[in-house]
Ligand SMILES: N=C(N)NCCCC(=O)O
């Protein structure tokens with residue numbers, strides 16, 4: 001079957017669903033072109049099939065392809081932000097990184113190296129799939145590219161600033177403690193959003209605070225509402241280079257059951273999307289959407305939520321890049 005794509009603004013867009021039914025053919029994210037089908041890419045979506053860092057249910061290694069498969073219905077115009085992300089920037093699916101499933105240290109190195117290589121041309125990365133361990137090498141690459149520690153918004157049920165699990169330093173519950181220790185985060189502007197659930201002890205929160213993290217809990221989102229929270233986050237971040245890490249378990253299990261460490265009482269997908277949309281205009285230098293574990297999903301609930309979160313993140317980055325003249 002011959003590919004028929006939408007082309008706008010000189011950018012090669014998704015396969016045209018009015019010509020080739022959206023359920024036909026091999027899947028890339030939002031049916032976008034692959035990296036090898038374009039000359040230059042402004043935004044690259046990459047999959048990281050890695051879940052060797054998990055402490056409970058496995059399966060996030062299958063997350064990237066699940067998000068791709070659940071993104072077939074995505075359309076090119078985003079009315080929530082009045083933007084056409086695939087027309088404003090050349091967005092591509094750059095495929096999966098091949099990372100070692102048996103050696104976490106090597107996997108982390110590979111992710112960092114490949115993220116640096118992929119962004120050498122000034123493009124932005126949006127990573128899908130994998131467990132939260134992968135945020136550490138992605139943050140290293142992002143701060144190296146930014147030439148400075150980066151601000152971070154971390155959407156998650158969990159703090160992920162624990163020290164070790166079974167003596168292991170690099171796991172999905174520890175990436176942000178390592179990141180603070182390594183000095184790659186701008187500790188004036190780092191915040192968790194959506195946290196909830198039981199902890200190991202009060203010290204978890206004391207340590208986290210000492211590292212510089214602010215916390216907007218899932219209950220805060222309920223009591224304060226999206227607008228007030230967005231204002232606070234924007235104040236804290238200003239115009240710093242910002243990395244956004246989204247653990248899909250930030251959503252209530254009713255919205256995202258397909259994940260490894262579910263916690264009751266989470267935010268809704270509407271709240272998450274609205275908070276993200278409120279970040280428009282911020283200097284987002286990279287993002288990930290992690291912890292999608294398809295075997296625990298039902299009716300693609302988690303896949304669809306993750307694919308839409310990815311879409312709104314791409315919309316923000318695309319808008320920022322095109323307004324600042326960063327695209328080729
Ligand atoms: N889902 C992520 N990233 N972390 C959860 C760690 C929960 C734990 O085992 O204590």
Ligand SMILES: [Zn+2]
Nearest residue numbers: 157158247249
């Ligand atoms: Zn989590």
Ligand SMILES: [Zn+2]
Nearest residue numbers: 132156160247
């Ligand atoms: Zn996490």
